[in-house]
Amino acid sequence: MKYYNINKPEEIVDFKTACIKGQGAEKGLFFPESIPAYSSQDLEELLALPKEELAFKIMKPYVGSSIPDEVLRQIVSETVNFDFPLEAINTNRYILELFHGPTLAFKDVGARFMSRCLGYFNKENTRDTTVLVATSGDTGGAVANGFENVTGVKVVILYPSGKVSNVQELQLTTCASNITALEVNGDFDDCQALVKQAFGDKDINGHLQLTSANSINVARWLPQQLYYWFAYQAWSRLNKSEAPVICVPSGNFGNICAGILAHISGMPVKHFIAACNSNDTIPRFLESGSYIANKTVATISNAMDVSAPSNFVRILELYHQKVMHLKDMMTSVSVSDDRTKTTIKQVYENDRYLLDPHAAVAYTALNDYLKADDWGIILGTAHPVKFPETIEALLGIEIEWSENIKVLRERSKQSTFLAPDFEAFKSYLLKR
Numbered sequence: 001m002k003y004y005n006i007n008k009p010e011e012i013v014d015f016k017t018a019c020i021k022g023q024g025a026e027k028g029l030f031f032p033e034s035i036p037a038y039s040s041q042d043l044e045e046l047l048a049l050p051k052e053e054l055a056f057k058i059m060k061p062y063v064g065s066s067i068p069d070e071v072l073r074q075i076v077s078e079t080v081n082f083d084f085p086l087e088a089i090n091t092n093r094y095i096l097e098l099f100h101g102p103t104l105a106f107k108d109v110g111a112r113f114m115s116r117c118l119g120y121f122n123k124e125n126t127r128d129t130t131v132l133v134a135t136s137g138d139t140g141g142a143v144a145n146g147f148e149n150v151t152g153v154k155v156v157i158l159y160p161s162g163k164v165s166n167v168q169e170l171q172l173t174t175c176a177s178n179i180t181a182l183e184v185n186g187d188f189d190d191c192q193a194l195v196k197q198a199f200g201d202k203d204i205n206g207h208l209q210l211t212s213a214n215s216i217n218v219a220r221w222l223p224q225q226l227y228y229w230f231a232y233q234a235w236s237r238l239n240k241s242e243a244p245v246i247c248v249p250s251g252n253f254g255n256i257c258a259g260i261l262a263h264i265s266g267m268p269v270k271h272f273i274a275a276c277n278s279n280d281t282i283p284r285f286l287e288s289g290s291y292i293a294n295k296t297v298a299t300i301s302n303a304m305d306v307s308a309p310s311n312f313v314r315i316l317e318l319y320h321q322k323v324m325h326l327k328d329m330m331t332s333v334s335v336s337d338d339r340t341k342t343t344i345k346q347v348y349e350n351d352r353y354l355l356d357p358h359a360a361v362a363y364t365a366l367n368d369y370l371k372a373d374d375w376g377i378i379l380g381t382a383h384p385v386k387f388p389e390t391i392e393a394l395l396g397i398e399i400e401w402s403e404n405i406k407v408l409r410e411r412s413k414q415s416t417f418l419a420p421d422f423e424a425f426k427s428y429l430l431k432r
Ligand SMILES: N[C@@H](CCOP(=O)(O)O)C(=O)O
Pocket: 134, 135, 136, 137, 138, 139, 140, 213, 214, 215, 216, 251, 252, 254, 303, 304, 306, 310
C-alpha cells in the first residue's frame, strides 16, 4: 500500500515511511491510495475469524510488504490481546466497550500497534527516534504505556495543564525514563499545534529524528478500524434485521474516521453520528458550511476537548471532499455538560449501567437521533474509573479502583512546565 500526502499529493510513501515520518510536508496527513473492498462472501468469511486473524486480515493490505507476515501476526495479536465486548445497556442501546486494555481507553489499540511497528522498523536504525504526542487525556497514557522501555525510542508528551483527570495525569507522568511529560499552560489545540509545527522545523529535524504518535500517524489511526470489525462480528450474532447506527464520542475524529473507512471497505452501517461536547467546530461546519475553530472549551468529557480535529480532513478525503456525500452518512452534534450529567444519572438509575462522560455524550446524541425502538451502538471509549471526580460527585457513589489504578495512585507525578510558545518548545527539544 502506498500513501499520499493530502496537502501535497506528489509526496507518496509506503507504510514504513508514513509510520516513521508521522506527518508529511506542509503539515499534510498521509492517506491510503486505495481502500480494500470486501465482497459479501469476504464479509461472511471475516465474520467467522478469531479476533487476531481478523485483525491480521484487515491490517495486512495497509502494511503491505513493509513488515513480514509472521512479524505482523505477532504485532496484531499483541495489539488486541484483551476484550472488546458489545454489551446491552437496555433493550435497544448497546455499547462496544473499548476500555479493557492496560490504560482503560480505546487508544491502547493504536498505541500498541504503532509502538510495535516502530520497534520493528527501528531495529535497522542507528539513531534514536523521538515520538512527539499531544494529548487531551487518553492518548498520552496509552502512548506512554505502549512505548515504555521500547529500545531506541524516546517519547515527549504535551498535555494541557489542569485539563486532564487525575488518573489520566498519573498515567502519563509516572512512566519509565524514556517517557517525558510536558505540562503546557494552554489547551489541547495549543499542544497539537506545537507538535505539528515541530515536524516542519529544519533545526529540530536536523537534531532529532521525529515522529508522531497521535492519530495523524497512519500506524496509530488505521488499527482503530478493528473496533468496528469486532462490533460487526458481535452484532451479527444479535440477528437484528438492519445494520446499526453507530455513535462515536469524537474529539480529534480519528476513531470515527477509521469506522467510516471500515464501512467504505464493505462493513454494513446504517449511519454514523460524531458526538461532540461543547467543542462544536464540526457540527457547526456541517450545519453552516463555514469552518470556524473557536477557542477550546474545557468540559467534563475532557479527552474530546479539541477544537480543530486533525482527522476531519481525512473524513472529507474519504468522500472525495464532497461534504454533501459525507452528510448522507455522518451527522455531527454537540452535547452540553448539563445534558451529559443528566444522561449519566438516568442511565445509572434506570439501567444500572455506569457511563463515563464521553460515552454519555454519545448516548445522548444517539437517543436524540433514534426512535425509541430503533437500535444503535455507542462506543465506550474510556472506563468510568478514569473520571471519579465527576461521577462520584454526580451519583453519590464511590468508584472502586482497579489494581492498576491503585498502583498509579502510589506514584508521584513528574512533569516539566512549558509555555504554549513554539520557541520555548524548540529550545527544549534542541537541548535533548
Ligand atoms: N482525544 C485525544 C486527543 C488526541 O487524539 P489522537 O487520537 O489524535 O491521539 C486524547 O485523549 O489525547
